[in-house]
Amino acid sequence: MAVMLASAPAHAQKPSERAKQKQAAEAERAELQQKLNALKRDITQTEAAKSHAADALAQAETAISDANRALRDLAGDQRATQSRLTQLNHEQERLAKTIDTQQKRLSLLLRDQYVAGKEDRIKLLLSGDNPNRINRELQYMGYVSQAQAKLIDSLRANMAAVESNKIATQEARDELDDIAREQREQKAQLEKEKARRGALLAQLSGKLAGQRKEAGNIERDEQRLGGLVDKLAKLIEEQRKADAAALEKRRREQREHNERQEQLARAKAKREAESKAKVISGKTAKANPDAIDNDEPPSKLVARNELVPEPAVQAVGAGRAFSSLRGQLRLPVKGDLIARFGGSRSDGPSWKGLFIRAIEGAEVRAVAGGQVVFADWLRGFGNLIIIDHGGQYMTVYGNNQAVLKRAGDMVNTGDTIASAGNSGGNEQSGLYFEMRHQGRAIDPSGWITFR
Template sequence: MKRRFSLLLLSVLLAQPAWADNKADLDSLRERLQKLQQEYQRTRESSAEATDALKQSERAISETGRKLHQLEREQREVQAAIKAATAEAAQTDAEIRERQTRLGEMIRQAYMRGGGDALKLMLNGENPSQAARDLHYLSYLSRAQMQLIEEMRQGLARLAELKESAAEKDRVLAEIREAQLKERENLLKEKQARQKMLNQLAGEIRKQRKEIATLKRDEQRLSELVARLAKLAAKPKPRPPAKQQTPASKKGATGDKPLAVNTAVPEPGRDNTPFSRLKGLLRLPVAGELMNRFGTPREGGGVSWRGLFIRAAEGAEVRAVAGGTVAFADWLRGFGNLVIVDHGEGYMSLYSNNESLYKQAGDRVKMGEPIASVGNSGGQESPGVYFELRHQSRPINPMAWIK
């Protein structure tokens, strides 16, 4: 293009009527630009379809992760129940042994009193009063023995019931968890395939955008040149056009190198403190690498960062920076699986690009409570969390609130 531009300038200096050839070049360039824009539109439509498919996949992965998180909690409860049942079993076993000892003592005392001789004395009519007392005592021992035996039977039955119930529930949970893990594995494979397709489409779109922008600039320059040449060709002494200035390029806001590393995460506490009084006391929601500064231009320019992207290990817990109510928990285009927590007084915190959402809209959360897991949903290349703080819907610098 620069060579063509130089030749056209030379033709103007030599006062040759070359503008007609450049008009043909312009028509050819416009035709190429039109075809490229049509291809670009088709690629964008394919990308939108892939994004919708990725949305469903990431939603399903989030739901599976939430169920797994719930199953892990239920499994801990079952394990605690089994531990309690084991303790109760030991206590019941001790009680059974104690009752066996008492039963043996009763039998020994009955034998020592000569229960059989008392019955003979009563039948023979010898000392009937003593025989009656002995028979009454024997009757009491018999009832006590039967009660102890019944208590032992009930205790053993209860013990067997507790163990069987806990073991059965644990087996069911293990089966469900295995099925959920397989489902999650399949969903992750599907997500990776769709993400790969989306990345390819995104690469094509970036390439086409760059080429379209270049062609538009070339078209504008050539159009201006053709217009000037057309005017100059009608004059006896043409003058060369003014030299065009190349606009300065804009540098990207961030690269792959982190600006800082965060190791502290929110801990439980201060749930009753108004959010406005927590300035300078908060922690970032996840440990990881800070990849940008609030308010700086994003790569490509034009848009500034309204929050912080924290690159972190996939699957790590994302914690609420303060107590509040979940206002939104769903997939959103450009943000993936997103959680928004309302802290009151017009303050909200946003956590996006998550793999799984542990909470649902309307849930109450406490400071430091896990609300999601780190991922790269929404088309993000690296796993991490995009975090924003807002007041009255306007973004505010999170670092001004971090301890």
């Protein structure tokens, strides 16, 4: 215990593997987030509505979403670290038993050697005893020495493994302490932001109610979402073209490389053929023009320079194409379906998606695999997450209490991506769900199975 306590400060100073991975992931997301922020600013600057009561909730609702996502990530880190700590403890127990067994074996080996081998090799050779007996004794001593050396090496290796295990165990415990501290901080932040949002809601309730009844606000909300989807589709298409161009460039360079290799191989084959023809011409008056027919063809000489396979360009939704999933998708959250696509609404234009009433915090799941292309707060839709499924299909999940994925994350069918709520000034807790193809909202009813 004293060793662990003494070593704790040294380990606390060294950045953990978890911290390094988090830093690398955040660095990768930075560029993408900058592009998304630019899209949001562009949309905000060009819209007619200059002020909305829900905007006052944006910071608090974004902070609540971030805190919930951080808590979920920390819970995953905690489970993984606890599992690693359990494995380390099991390994420590196994090593302790192995070392105990090896020490007992070494003790017996040394005792037997002491009892049976009082004479060393020199005394045995000079004893004048029967040569056969001397040879047997020497061989026995050699076997014992080899076994003893192997046992000592193994024992040393296991003792070194014990020390390494102790260090790793202490690091895992330190990591769990860090996670617990971060969880306490995030929970405190979450409670603080929830209280702040509650106070703002009470203060703005009348203004929000009035603004929700204005048809113009809803139309602007839909235009804002449509503009975001269009800009995201353009961004995705630009990225796809850039990736395709980079892939074609790599393939062109590979072809040029192969052509150069083939030319070198042909030149080498030609030189070898000319050299062989000279040898033959020295022996015969006439060289055989078909002398090189039995040689390896130049094309086989470059067989080792085959085209390096490039990563395949696939739709974002790995597996089956999204268009083949019609009629097989499940509702993204459990709850009551209170609004359908095309249904009339008293406070504005018809619904462009589904609204599913659900308890606050209910798990929202991806209806299909794809890549998260937006995960942020947007006026009218609160904490919003958009997934690109390839083939110009996107699904939209709005009014969440928290978005649990980040832009750039890959998701599979059924992955939890958010928790339901009433962010964005919505009166009821639940999920607003849309499907879009080529930027246009489409009716999810033909895609979703409601069983």
